[in-house]
Amino acid sequence: MFGNIVRQPWQWILILVAGIGCTPVYEKAMIGQEELQTTTTESAGIFCNRFENYTPDQYSLIRTIRLNFHIMRTADGTTNFNEAQAKQYVRELIMVCNEKLADNQPMNLPEGNNTPALPTKIRLVLWGDAATGEDGIYFHDDDSTAWFNKKANGGLYSLGDQRPFRYATGGDSVINVFLIEHHWDSIRNNPDYNPSTSGVSFGKNIKLFGAYHNRYTDFYTNEGNLYNKGPWYYSGLLNHEVGHSLGLSHSWNTDDGCDDTPKNPGCWGNTGVPPCDGVTSNNMMDYNGCQCAITPCQLTKMHFNMWKENSSQRKVVDPVWCTYSNAQKVTIPRDSTVVFDAGRDFAGDIDIMEGATLIVRCTVSLPAGARIKVRPGAQLIVDGGLITNRCGEYWEGIEVWTHRKLEISGSVILSNDGKLEMVKSFLTEEPDSTL
Ligand SMILES: [Zn+2]
Structure with missing residues (x-):
């Protein structure tokens, strides 16, 4: 289902500066809009309105x-x-x-x-x-x-x-x-x-x-x-x-x-x-x-x-998802596959560990200041879903990690009309502060 991927050359921007006398293991780069792999098929995300998918779990905010x-x-x-x-x-x-x-x-x-x-x-x-x-x-x-x-x-x-x-x-x-x-x-x-x-x-x-x-x-x-x-x-x-x-x-x-x-x-x-x-x-x-x-x-x-x-x-819910919190980081465990097939409000970063896959089929909301980290060998697949901010602000963006020696990167794929919105790193100029 991901057969029509148009691979763009990855244009990594080194954001980690090498420390004195040592080379960092990872390169970390914010992904650009033009670098996203996309696929298109006829079906779009239909999961958001299935109430039975909203059972609270370990990722649910209180x-x-x-x-x-x-x-x-x-x-x-x-x-x-x-x-x-x-x-x-x-x-x-x-x-x-x-x-x-x-x-x-x-x-x-x-x-x-x-x-x-x-x-x-x-x-x-x-x-x-x-x-x-x-x-x-x-x-x-x-x-x-x-x-x-x-x-x-x-x-x-x-x-x-x-x-x-x-x-x-x-x-x-x-x-x-x-x-x-x-x-x-x-x-x-x-x-x-x-x-x-x-x-x-x-x-x-x-x-x-x-x-x-x-x-x-x-x-x-x-x-x-x-x-x-x-x-x-x-x-x-x-x-x-x-x-x-x-x-x-x-x-x-x-x-x-x-x-x-x-x-x-x-x-x-x-x-x-x-x-x-x-x-x-x-x-x-x-x-x-x-x-x-x-x-x-x-x-x-x-x-x-x-x-x-x-x-x-x-x-009537205290909108904690509008305020970034370090303590609210969401970790997708190494080598696991996690599917978000219901809407999610998060108040911190999403960290997709090495070899893990996160599939987003509904809407994920991230606060201003939050980023998604896609570690080497990890995958973020926005499959008919949407990653956005539900507070009228911009979330930071997706940071893709590359293991320098092993030459393994994380990957981000948009499929079935999956979308990223309100992404600060996609902006060409600073967001309007009145937003
Ligand atoms: Zn009653």
Whole structure:
């Protein structure tokens, strides 16, 4: 399939200056646009839109979701967390959420499953605004947005009431989480009103109910031990609502498009009473006491959404792929063949080791300052894919290495309409600094 290669004479530019008294083993040269080998066939890259290819792996960047929090209080400023309480609570909540996301558990269901518990590569961060010094926790003393009443079917204080969202901050770049209390009068006047741990996602806005009440109420276990339903108790719920915002559906009662999330009775835990007397679900998108297992299919869906250009999910991810980091170097191991058949955002160089082949079939984004190193005997094949920068800047270019004694070089091949864009070394003059 690479039969029509037109080989150009390689015009190496020596960029390594020989050290005193020794000759370097390698020549390293930035490849020029005219030096690229290209082939053309009829098919082009069709891999980018296959969501099933977006399973996070060792090359995937961690996606960090930006959150702001809003403490909704009555006009007198009481009825919910005060400032000191909120700062402590929210930070602990995010910490526990991240512990769960970092410790993905094997699925309980179906019984006997061998569904892998992959690293989620998803974390949460309290965002705020570095420019103004805002810490991301906001207080709103407003009677019209202070309550949730689960008995209200619509309008004020109902589940669907969007009045609180007028206080959202950060535009499209942050998910706003509103901590709203169950209406105290409703609790007092209705003995059967359960101020439960619950929430709802409206995409970039999330409501969590009853966090304050449950944090500062004394509960007792069956053995008589005192406990409260603090941040750990709400962590599964917040991750669940963020899961909705990232594109996941419930799994126990709906077809969520995943084969690895079986329908189930939706038990909070094992009560000993049918149907909750056997193994119960621990999946994040079910209602249960753990919400600590996320399947490969669920991860794949979220990561695909966070990849898609202009998706609401991508906008709330901290764009670390726009800032070069030495620590984020991607290494393609010696003599291996690695295929990127899904979109990739990287925050550092790609180093293709000796004898290795990297095949790019979708889009790879590199930050300004990053380069691809193609070591002797290594190959970079852009097979219908695109290597570019998704931040409006230029990445550095491709550095091809030649072993002087062995006369072995790395090679770069564009096939099936493969493209390199936003390459600084291809420019004839310095890029416009306003870009
Ligand atoms: Zn839900």
